Amino acid sequence: MKAKILPGGIITEGGNSVSNKTGLWAARHAEVDQTKCIKCHTCVAYCPEGCIEIEGDGKNVRVNEDFCKGCMVCAVECLVGAITMKAK
Amino acid sequence: MTGGEAAAEAMRQIEPGVVPVYPITPQTPIVENFAFFQASGKIKTEIITAESEHSVMSAAVGAAAAGVRTMTATSSAGLALMYEILGVASGMRLPIVMNVANRAISAPLNIHCDHSDTIGVRDAGWIQIFCETAQEVYDSTILAVKLAEHPEILLPTMVNQDGFITSHLLENVEILPDSAVKSFVGEYHYPYSLLSQDESKTFGTLMLPDFLFETKVAQAEAMRKAGEIYEEVVAELAKITEREHPKFELFQVDENTEAVIVTMSSAAGTAKAVAQKLAKKGQKVGVIKIKLFRPFPYDELRAILKDIKNIAVLDRVFSFGSVPALYSEIIQTLHHAETSNKVQSYVFGIGGRDLREADIKEVYNNLQSDKFSPETKYLNFNS
Numbered sequence: 001m002k003a004k005i006l007p008g009g010i011i012t013e014g015g016n017s018v019s020n021k022t023g024l025w026a027a028r029h030a031e032v033d034q035t036k037c038i039k040c041h042t043c044v045a046y047c048p049e050g051c052i053e054i055e056g057d058g059k060n061v062r063v064n065e066d067f068c069k070g071c072m073v074c075a076v077e078c079l080v081g082a083i084t085m086k087a088k
Numbered sequence: 089m090t091g092g093e094a095a096a097e098a099m100r101q102i103e104p105g106v107v108p109v110y111p112i113t114p115q116t117p118i119v120e121n122f123a124f125f126q127a128s129g130k131i132k133t134e135i136i137t138a139e140s141e142h143s144v145m146s147a148a149v150g151a152a153a154a155g156v157r158t159m160t161a162t163s164s165a166g167l168a169l170m171y172e173i174l175g176v177a178s179g180m181r182l183p184i185v186m187n188v189a190n191r192a193i194s195a196p197l198n199i200h201c202d203h204s205d206t207i208g209v210r211d212a213g214w215i216q217i218f219c220e221t222a223q224e225v226y227d228s229t230i231l232a233v234k235l236a237e238h239p240e241i242l243l244p245t246m247v248n249q250d251g252f253i254t255s256h257l258l259e260n261v262e263i264l265p266d267s268a269v270k271s272f273v274g275e276y277h278y279p280y281s282l283l284s285q286d287e288s289k290t291f292g293t294l295m296l297p298d299f300l301f302e303t304k305v306a307q308a309e310a311m312r313k314a315g316e317i318y319e320e321v322v323a324e325l326a327k328i329t330e331r332e333h334p335k336f337e338l339f340q341v342d343e344n345t346e347a348v349i350v351t352m353s354s355a356a357g358t359a360k361a362v363a364q365k366l367a368k369k370g371q372k373v374g375v376i377k378i379k380l381f382r383p384f385p386y387d388e389l390r391a392i393l394k395d396i397k398n399i400a401v402l403d404r405v406f407s408f409g410s411v412p413a414l415y416s417e418i419i420q421t422l423h424h425a426e427t428s429n430k431v432q433s434y435v436f437g438i439g440g441r442d443l444r445e446a447d448i449k450e451v452y453n454n455l456q457s458d459k460f461s462p463e464t465k466y467l468n469f470n471s
Contacts, residue, residue, distance in 0.1 A: 005303070007181040009303050012289055
């Protein structure tokens with residue numbers, strides 16, 4: 001972290017929680033079977049971390065492993081069972 | 089004026105930018121009088137009428153972080169309700185100054201004076217000053233602002249007075265001209281203001297095990313430093329008031345003193361009156377009134393106390409399951425003295441129970457007839 005720490009734990013930076021890669025805490029990450037996926041965006045809506053993206057061209061569902069904590073909500077909610085949890 | 093009015097008058101002259109308020113007996117006259125000053129146009133302070141003391145202190149933290157001089161007042165359950173945020177204020181190093189009219193905390197419900205409110209939060213990281221008289225309240229409120237805002241300290245400060253006993257009883261108070269107070273406290277320049285535009289900042293951060301310890305050590309060092317800077321601030325105030333405010337006041341204490349009562353707040357006044365009468369009969373008794381409770385002046389006090397054989401410590405609070413607060417500080421003071429003093433612990437005045445001159449006489453009698461017990465004794469107690 002390049003920010004200074006001032007008295008009181010004040011830091012000279014804003015929004016730096018992105019530099020804390022909570023994905024490191026995961027025991028397993030979500031993995032999407034792109035062929036089964038129907039692009040319904042259910043997983044995108046349910047992810048508590050907002051780390052599932054359906055990329056621009058609408059063809060690729062990407063799980064951001066920097067922040068995926070392996071909570072499995074996406075795998076449970078997926079309408080077609082396209083998501084499985086893979087150990088790291 | 090009363091102690092409450094003295095606090096309000098000092099606040100009026102300081103004219104803080106923001107004062108969040110919530111009433112509670114017996115501090116209400118402080119915020120009521122202050123609100124009256126503001127409503128009559130004498131000052132331009134922004135008063136925030138919050139929904140509880142928890143919100144009062146939260147608002148104070150926000151205002152102080154924004155770089156605004158912030159003050160408030162509370163008592164008892166109000167202070168207890170603020171507890172979570174007291175640690176936020178001290179942890180974030182915000183120089184909020186708060187007057188506390190000491191009142192017993194519940195239960196059972198009691199509106200009268202004892203020190204269970206402030207002593208109950210002694211570890212919250214606030215500087216704590218105890219005042220015996222309305223004059224002291226006035227002077228201490230002003231010096232507290234200067235002390236808290238010192239760039240090497242930046243710690244919130246409590247100015248305590250005995251609820252009802254000091255807060256509601258009339259005394260003569262000498263006040264400074266408005267301009268003298270304004271020039272003494274000066275302009276408030278919080279160095280890390282939330283509203284400054286030079287660099288972005290995050291307040292109230294999450295701090296994990298890899299950093300918290302060091303941050304708290306820095307906070308402890310600031311508290312220790314407050315003890316040094318306190319001397320400078322009171323010396324500067326003495327130049328304009330010609331009144332001294334040492335960390336502890338010595339009354340009839342010299343190299344011949346045989347017995348001494350150590351206490352805080354208005355009880356010291358009663359003790360001094362009795363000590364004075366006994367001195368006329370040739371008794372070598374004195375009183376030490378502790379004014380700066382946090383940071384506790386161990387070193388300076390040890391230098392005086394080690395040579396006094398018989399000491400009684402009068403606490404206006406229980407520490408259930410342990411020994412009373414001031415008594416434990418005195419034991420710590422003497423711990424490294426390598427002398428063999430006898431210290432008797434007393435608890436008095438709980439829930440506003442009177443401390444009578446007869447009680448003080450009893451203490452001095454016991455001290456001088458060498459009656460010591462490891463148990464805490466009670467004064468004016470119905471067994």
